[in-house]
Amino acid sequence: MLNESIRYHHDQLHCDQVALEDIIKSVGTPVYIYSLPRTLSNLTRIQRAFAAVQPHIHYSAKANSNLAVLKTLVEAGIGIDVVSRGEIQRSLLAGARPANIVFAGVGKTADEIRYALEIGVGWFNVENVAELAFINATAKPFQKPRVALRLNPDIPAPTHRHIATGHKGAKFGLSIATVKDILSQRHTYSNVDIAGLHIHIGSQLHNTEATQQAIEIALDCIRPYPDIRTLNIGGGLAVAYSQDDPVPDWETFAAAVTPLLTGYDVILEPGRSIIADAGILAMTVLYTKEQATERFLITDASMAELIRPALYEAHHEIIPVRRESDRDESRYHIVGPICESADALGHDVPLPALQSGEYLAALTAGAYGMVMASNYNQRLRPPEVVVERDGKTWRIARQRETWDDLVRNDVVV
Numbered sequence: 001m002l003n004e005s006i007r008y009h010h011d012q013l014h015c016d017q018v019a020l021e022d023i024i025k026s027v028g029t030p031v032y033i034y035s036l037p038r039t040l041s042n043l044t045r046i047q048r049a050f051a052a053v054q055p056h057i058h059y060s061a062k063a064n065s066n067l068a069v070l071k072t073l074v075e076a077g078i079g080i081d082v083v084s085r086g087e088i089q090r091s092l093l094a095g096a097r098p099a100n101i102v103f104a105g106v107g108k109t110a111d112e113i114r115y116a117l118e119i120g121v122g123w124f125n126v127e128n129v130a131e132l133a134f135i136n137a138t139a140k141p142f143q144k145p146r147v148a149l150r151l152n153p154d155i156p157a158p159t160h161r162h163i164a165t166g167h168k169g170a171k172f173g174l175s176i177a178t179v180k181d182i183l184s185q186r187h188t189y190s191n192v193d194i195a196g197l198h199i200h201i202g203s204q205l206h207n208t209e210a211t212q213q214a215i216e217i218a219l220d221c222i223r224p225y226p227d228i229r230t231l232n233i234g235g236g237l238a239v240a241y242s243q244d245d246p247v248p249d250w251e252t253f254a255a256a257v258t259p260l261l262t263g264y265d266v267i268l269e270p271g272r273s274i275i276a277d278a279g280i281l282a283m284t285v286l287y288t289k290e291q292a293t294e295r296f297l298i299t300d301a302s303m304a305e306l307i308r309p310a311l312y313e314a315h316h317e318i319i320p321v322r323r324e325s326d327r328d329e330s331r332y333h334i335v336g337p338i339c340e341s342a343d344a345l346g347h348d349v350p351l352p353a354l355q356s357g358e359y360l361a362a363l364t365a366g367a368y369g370m371v372m373a374s375n376y377n378q379r380l381r382p383p384e385v386v387v388e389r390d391g392k393t394w395r396i397a398r399q400r401e402t403w404d405d406l407v408r409n410d411v412v413v
């Protein structure tokens with residue numbers, strides 16, 4: 001979706017004040033382009049929406065772990081939510097202080113836990129009794145780590161089934177009974193400070209009721225322990241991927257949940273809401289094809305660069321980089337070169353007749369885009385470009401991979 005940063009100016013698609021064609025002509029396609037001004041204005045909007053509870057915001061690095069994005073957010077004063085040693089290392093490289101990192105994840109390895117203890121992460125979000133026991137056993141020589149128990153509240157999240165995490169059959173979190181049980185024997189975990197609860201029932205949440213219910217269940221669990229004052233309510237703020245995407249805006253979401261949270265230390269872990277609509281994936285039309293009744297635009301971007309449509313049937317608006325209003329419109333399938341029928345970025349996309357060599361942009365692609373890119377079909381992962389805070393200058397923040405990168409780790413005998 002277009003917004004104040006990603007918009008047409010004189011019929012040329014811009015990222016802030018930079019014409020996309022300038023970037024494309026210099027860097028080539030496919031290329032991810034992120035607006036740092038939009039990233040920061042999204043953060044400010046979330047901070048304002050939740051101002052009543054003065055939350056500690058930890059950007060969820062899984063949404064987009066580009067170093068320029070992380071550094072911009074760290075410099076804006078927020079923490080990072082990570083799920084792996086790799087994400088911790090990226091956060092540190094971006095300048096995050098370990099104490100401002102919350103470490104979540106359903107399958108932390110022993111090495112990852114030891115490393116996180118050594119550097120002193122701010123919180124462990126714990127999802128397993130054995131994990132808690134291991135952290136407790138390993139933490140003795142270190143400063144007592146803070147632990148938030150991730151509660152699985154058994155609330156089906158109003159979102160796509162692949163990104164719902166709060167129903168009882170999910171692999172995530174600890175059941176209500178387990179959380180209550182651990183809390184009742186807190187003193188036996190003497191090397192950790194069980195100081196909070198964590199909930200994250202899913203991403204791209206389509207209503208506020210499920211989160212309200214989950215928070216109420218969490219509050220019920222900690223009510224007998226007045227010293228437990230921290231509630232991490234995860235991420236999940238939704239982003240509109242099209243004009244008619246019926247998602248609650250962040251102010252509505254915040255207004256629904258903040259009254260429940262008054263008096264608590266609140267942690268938020270937004271990912272998508274900060275970076276999704278700040279990013280686009282630009283591509284070139286390679287060929288056009290008409291087959292049976294269908295019209296295809298075959299582009300140099302594919303499910304290897306943006307897997308969300310293939311994985312979640314997700315919708316991304318796809319629009320021409322140069323708007324030519326005098327051309328006839330038709331509906332096209334936008335497909336990539338990968339040998340999979342699932343390799344489509346959009347179906348029945350209304351577009352003017354385009355020719356080989358012209359450019360398209362998939363919008364709202366900043367979150368769960370590049371981080372999920374792969375080398376499938378031995379494709380090179382694309383470069384990432386950022387438009388700087390001034391809105392005028394841009395730079396390559398990650399280079400396109402090279403053919404040498406593709407074989408770097410192969411062992412040839």
Ligand SMILES: Cc1ncc(COP(=O)(O)O)c(C=O)c1O
Pocket residue numbers: 060062063081104200202203204234235236237269270271272273
């Ligand atoms: C524990 C946790 N926190 C935060 C997030 C970020 O969610 P979102 O990108 O929807 O804000 C996720 C994403 O799945 C998550 O699993």
